[in-house]
């Protein structure tokens with residue numbers, strides 16, 4: 001039945017017809033976006049925002065890059081879609097480019113439509129390869145919204161989706177700022193986190209585990225770069241117990257940390273790598289799994305029991321080819337590293353020196369988190385784990401008022417602009433953060 005919607009505003013039409021992710025629907029109050037260009041987003045009222053969130057940390061080359069937009073249009077003129085059993089140039093070129101930037105021995109790419117499907121398939125591959133069922137994942141993690149991925153996820157979004165039968169065992173990774181190991185140095189934290197992981201494996205059954213999945217640098221859970229030696233230690237544990245090491249690079253891959261993949265910062269070689277987001281900056285949905293030789297070869301003579309109608313969709317793959325070539329030609333990975341080292345880290349540390357409400361600054365490349373606390377001694381977060389608070393609501397309102405889009409999770413702000421952001425746009429964003437944090441200083445109890 002058709003309804004007369006002519007008297008409704010755009011936001012009313014969105015609210016009455018679209019069911020949104022991860023929220024009680026009556027609380028919906030979205031920014032109504034009309035258009036975007038580079039690092040700027042324009043809303044329905046023509047207000048312009050500086051995008052320090054890269055949307056959901058995925059527009060690594062910014063919005064509307066003309067080369068990628070043209071590649072999508074050209075591919076649409078040639079061939080919009082093709083069944084997965086056929087071959088296609090856009091698909092094999094995207095796979096080749098991804099492999100060229102991957103670890104030594106990376107053999108093949110399985111394409112999906114996004115991050116969570118990549119995680120589902122990586123776990124399925126590991127289970128079939130090892131003949132085992134249990135999987136290890138950290139409490140401080142997000143791995144996606146579908147059944148296996150949400151059960152791997154550590155954050156509270158898992159709780160209503162967890163019926164206790166997923167075969168996932170959670171453990172604590174290293175995080176010195178909020179250590180659960182009573183550590184006082186990064187080295188202690190690293191050693192104790194590794195010892196605890198190995199104990200968990202031994203008490204759960206050393207031959208029970210198919211895989212361990214780790215965000216190389218946990219993203220949504222707080223951008224916590226692992227201490228030196230931790231990932232190498234995980235690799236050794238995996239080798240000792242025959243466990244497949246899956247690096248979830250959905251958020252931290254494709255330039256975000258100043259390397260093509262975040263694991264390249266740590267000189268470690270995973271067995272499977274999940275990716276999505278930055279592979280084509282989300283211009284068309286795409287994700288995938290990079291497989292090592294051994295796991296790939298294990299499906300040479302037996303059927304891989306999994307597939308997708310849109311595996312390797314030509315529009316998505318053409319966007320990936322163009323996005324990766326743009327990243328190469330415009331030295332975007334190098335830019336992310338330089339901006340992190342020369343502008344973001346010093347700029348954010350300067351803000352922390354000025355605003356006591358910033359308890360810690362951490363990250364690298366264009367991937368930084370600010371811990372907002374009401375007391376630096378106790379590290380009391382400005383919002384509880386899994387929740388929000390009037391203080392955080394005020395921070396976010398002030399941020400929006402300033403015309404800045406930023407990523408927020410619980411008491412944290414994540415400063416995650418596109419990898420090709422300029423120094424002057426970066427300085428502008430830091431100036432806006434400085435202004436809105438000045439307004440919330442009163443929530444710092446010890447001032």
Ligand SMILES: Cc1ncc(COP(=O)(O)O)c(C=O)c1O
Nearest residue numbers: 114115116142143144250251276
């Ligand atoms: C590390 C990680 N894995 C998986 C996912 C799920 O990706 P998607 O939302 O594309 O399904 C996300 C999404 O943010 C992520 O950050």
